[in-house]
Amino acid sequence: MDYEAFFTRELDTLRDDGRYRIFAELERRRGAFPQARCFNHEGVERVTVWCSNDYLGMGQHPAVLDAMHETLDRCGAGAGGTRNISGTTSAHCELEAELADLHGKEAALLFTSGYVSNWAALGTLAARLPDCVVLSDACNHASMIEGIRHSRAERHVFAHSDPEDLNRRLADIDPARPKLVAFESVYSMDGDIAPIAEILDVCEAHGAMSYIDEVHAVGLYGPRGGGIAEREGLMDRITVIEGTLGKAFGVMGGYIAASAALCDFVRSFASGFIFTTALPPALAAGATASIRHLKASNAEREAHRERVAQVRRRLDAIGIPTLDNPSHIIPVMVGDAKKCKRISDWLMEQHGIYVQPINYPTVPVGTERLRLTPSPVHSDGDIDRLVRGLSEIWSMCELARRDMAA
Numbered sequence: 001m002d003y004e005a006f007f008t009r010e011l012d013t014l015r016d017d018g019r020y021r022i023f024a025e026l027e028r029r030r031g032a033f034p035q036a037r038c039f040n041h042e043g044v045e046r047v048t049v050w051c052s053n054d055y056l057g058m059g060q061h062p063a064v065l066d067a068m069h070e071t072l073d074r075c076g077a078g079a080g081g082t083r084n085i086s087g088t089t090s091a092h093c094e095l096e097a098e099l100a101d102l103h104g105k106e107a108a109l110l111f112t113s114g115y116v117s118n119w120a121a122l123g124t125l126a127a128r129l130p131d132c133v134v135l136s137d138a139c140n141h142a143s144m145i146e147g148i149r150h151s152r153a154e155r156h157v158f159a160h161s162d163p164e165d166l167n168r169r170l171a172d173i174d175p176a177r178p179k180l181v182a183f184e185s186v187y188s189m190d191g192d193i194a195p196i197a198e199i200l201d202v203c204e205a206h207g208a209m210s211y212i213d214e215v216h217a218v219g220l221y222g223p224r225g226g227g228i229a230e231r232e233g234l235m236d237r238i239t240v241i242e243g244t245l246g247k248a249f250g251v252m253g254g255y256i257a258a259s260a261a262l263c264d265f266v267r268s269f270a271s272g273f274i275f276t277t278a279l280p281p282a283l284a285a286g287a288t289a290s291i292r293h294l295k296a297s298n299a300e301r302e303a304h305r306e307r308v309a310q311v312r313r314r315l316d317a318i319g320i321p322t323l324d325n326p327s328h329i330i331p332v333m334v335g336d337a338k339k340c341k342r343i344s345d346w347l348m349e350q351h352g353i354y355v356q357p358i359n360y361p362t363v364p365v366g367t368e369r370l371r372l373t374p375s376p377v378h379s380d381g382d383i384d385r386l387v388r389g390l391s392e393i394w395s396m397c398e399l400a401r402r403d404m405a406a
Helices: 003-017 062-075 083-087 090-103 114-128 142-151 163-171 196-205 260-269 281-296 299-317 337-351 380-396
Strands: 025-028 035-040 043-049 107-111 133-137 154-158 179-184 209-213 240-244 254-258 330-333 369-372
Touching: 025 043, 043 380, 062 281, 090 107, 090 240, 090 254, 090 281, 107 114, 107 260, 114 142, 114 179, 114 209, 114 240, 114 254, 114 260, 133 142, 133 163, 142 179, 154 163, 163 179, 163 196, 179 196, 196 209, 254 260, 299 330, 299 380, 337 369, 337 380
Parallel strands: 133 154, 133 179, 179 209, 209 240
Antiparallel strands: 025 035, 035 043, 107 254, 240 254, 330 369
16 A cells, blocks of 8 residues: 555545645744734744633733742653652642632542543543443533543433433433433533533433533633533532633643542543653642632633623624624634635734634534634734624625624
């Protein structure tokens, strides 16, 4: 087989379909986020980032940076090994205690990313619970799907955010079997929010464990940033809460929060935890500082909600079609992969606006979109430029606009 020819053909197909991914080489500017420097063949240009998951700009917050600098100067760069082999530091233990407190759980367990925490925790629980069956929401993240697949446990996919379908599927399973229901709170592409209470009612009625992914909610929702479950007073009813430190908390890492026994079980059996070098202590210290700040401060969350509402109003006013949802994510619906990329390229080239196109397989064909994530540090001028640029390119692409009177 001509391996290189095969690789080239597959990549050419992606390019022809408008789905080939090109990464912008960016350098975030300390103290100036969402401004960044973009390096390309023409040199260095200033851009405004509109698709970052650093939702609150905490990656630039002085408390976070100070904690990281102090820990780096005191401890050095790396952790020195896995958590089992010299890699557990006081910074890791302090962070896990902070996370357990955030979610009102007995314990928490830190991983190197949100992807790894889902893959390792779901894979371990489903594999080692005897005769376990997993029920997974149809729109779950790839990390959850891969963890469930890796477990080789029996699995069923229930209709997205549909407690009735979940109930029907659970009713067909032997009541004596261990059952694990996995779902998200905020879904990252459509921005919809799960009916958590109704799903938990079904889980409890059938004796099923509940596993919620709150990666797009922690830091942003709830009086202390504990997520949608905290906002709705439901954390104590959930078996496992999974989250990330790389989005609203602005640093890096993933975690689960649960009972002490469950966290210890995953710690003891999950290969994705046991055999991975621990996060650098400076990252753990920065995450701890971010969590502590957002537990006490609502200013960032309030400013964030105001920016999201303003961008929605401005786009509605010019008829740019977005998916209506109750979250902070604004999907601008294009519906064509090539036009989606053209819009993204044009915004960058003409207005210095960086927003990545979202195409298949991340979203279904025909639902291609731009995913806007306004933050408290986007200015009125940033919003003006975004709305003006989108309006111009929308007309050039001859895309339909929403009825502005609707």
